[in-house]
Amino acid sequence: MRKPIVAGNWKMNKSLAEGRALAAGIVEAVASYKGCDIVVAPTAVSLAGVGEVLGDSNVRLAAQNMHWAEGGAYTGELSAAMIKDVGCSWVILGHSERRQYFGETDEGVNHKALVALKAGLTPIVCVGETLEERESERTLQKIELQVRAALASISAADASRVVIAYEPIWAIGTGKTASSDQAQAIHLEIRKIVAEVFDASVADAMRVLYGGSVKPANIAELIAQPDVDGALIGGASLKVESFSEIAKIV
Numbered sequence: 673m674r675k676p677i678v679a680g681n682w683k684m685n686k687s688l689a690e691g692r693a694l695a696a697g698i699v700e701a702v703a704s705y706k707g708c709d710i711v712v713a714p715t716a717v718s719l720a721g722v723g724e725v726l727g728d729s730n731v732r733l734a735a736q737n738m739h740w741a742e743g744g745a746y747t748g749e750l751s752a753a754m755i756k757d758v759g760c761s762w763v764i765l766g767h768s769e770r771r772q773y774f775g776e777t778d779e780g781v782n783h784k785a786l787v788a789l790k791a792g793l794t795p796i797v798c799v800g801e802t803l804e805e806r807e808s809e810r811t812l813q814k815i816e817l818q819v820r821a822a823l824a825s826i827s828a829a830d831a832s833r834v835v836i837a838y839e840p841i842w843a844i845g846t847g848k849t850a851s852s853d854q855a856q857a858i859h860l861e862i863r864k865i866v867a868e869v870f871d872a873s874v875a876d877a878m879r880v881l882y883g884g885s886v887k888p889a890n891i892a893e894l895i896a897q898p899d900v901d902g903a904l905i906g907g908a909s910l911k912v913e914s915f916s917e918i919a920k921i922v
C-alpha cells in the first residue's frame with residue numbers, strides 16, 4: 673500500500689514572512705490529515721524560518737534543489753548536509769525549470785539523487801515531456817530516458833525511497849492538466865520501467881506523483897487512478913485553501 677504524497681513547490685515565491693504565514697496556515701488546516709505525506713518546498717532562504725513554523729507538525733520540509741558535492745567552491749549551491757541541517761527531509765530534483773533554465777542534465781540529477789539517498793533525504797525526481805515531444809509521439813522515449821538515467825546506480829534497497837514526479841512540461845503553470853487517462857498511462861509506463869530496472873516489488877512500492885496545473889477541481893479524478901500516488905503542486909500550493917483542499921481530497 674503506497675502512502676500518497678501532496679507536495680507544494682513554492683518556486684521563487686513568498687518572502688520569509690509570507691512563507692511563514694503560509695506554512696502556519698497549512699499546519700493548522702492539515703493537522704488532522706493522516707492519510708498522506710504533506711510536504712512544502714519554500715525558497716532556499718526561507719527553509720530555516722519555514723522549518724521553525726512546521727516544527728513537529730505533520731508537514732515536512734523540502735528543498736527545491738541541492739548540489740551533489742559535500743562542500744567547496746560551488747558558488748550559490750547548497751549541499752545535502754546543509755539542507756538537512758535546516759530541517760529538510762525531502763528534496764525536489766531535476767524540476768523541468770531547473771533543466772530548462774539552469775542546464776541540469778539527467779546525469780546531474782542522478783548524481784544528486786544518489787547523494788540525497790545516502791544523506792537520508794527523500795528525493796522527488798521530476799520527469800516530463802515538452803509539448804513538441806508529445807505531439808511528435810516521443811513522450812515514452814523521453815520518459816524512459818529520464819527515468820532510467822535518474823535511477824542509474826541506485827540500489828534496489830534505496831530505490832523504493834525515490835519518488836518520481838511525472839510533470840508534462842506543457843501542463844506546468846499553463847492551466848492545462850493532463851487528463852486522468854493521460855496521466856495514468858504514463859504512470860503505468862514509469863512503473864513498468866522501474867520493474868525492468870529493478871523488479872516488480874520495487875515498482876509496486878515506488879510512489880509516482882503527477883504534476884501540472886493540479887487544483888482542487890481536478891485532483892479527485894487524478895488520484896482515483898491506480899498508479900497516481902499524489903501530486904506535486906506549484907500555483908495551487910501558494911494558498912492555504914487550495915493546498916489544504918487538495919490534501920483533504922488525497
Ligand code: PEP
Pocket residue numbers: 681839843844845846847883884885886904905906907908
Ligand atoms: C510544478 O512546478 O511542479 C507545477 C506542477 O506547477 P503548477 O502546479 O503551477 O502547474
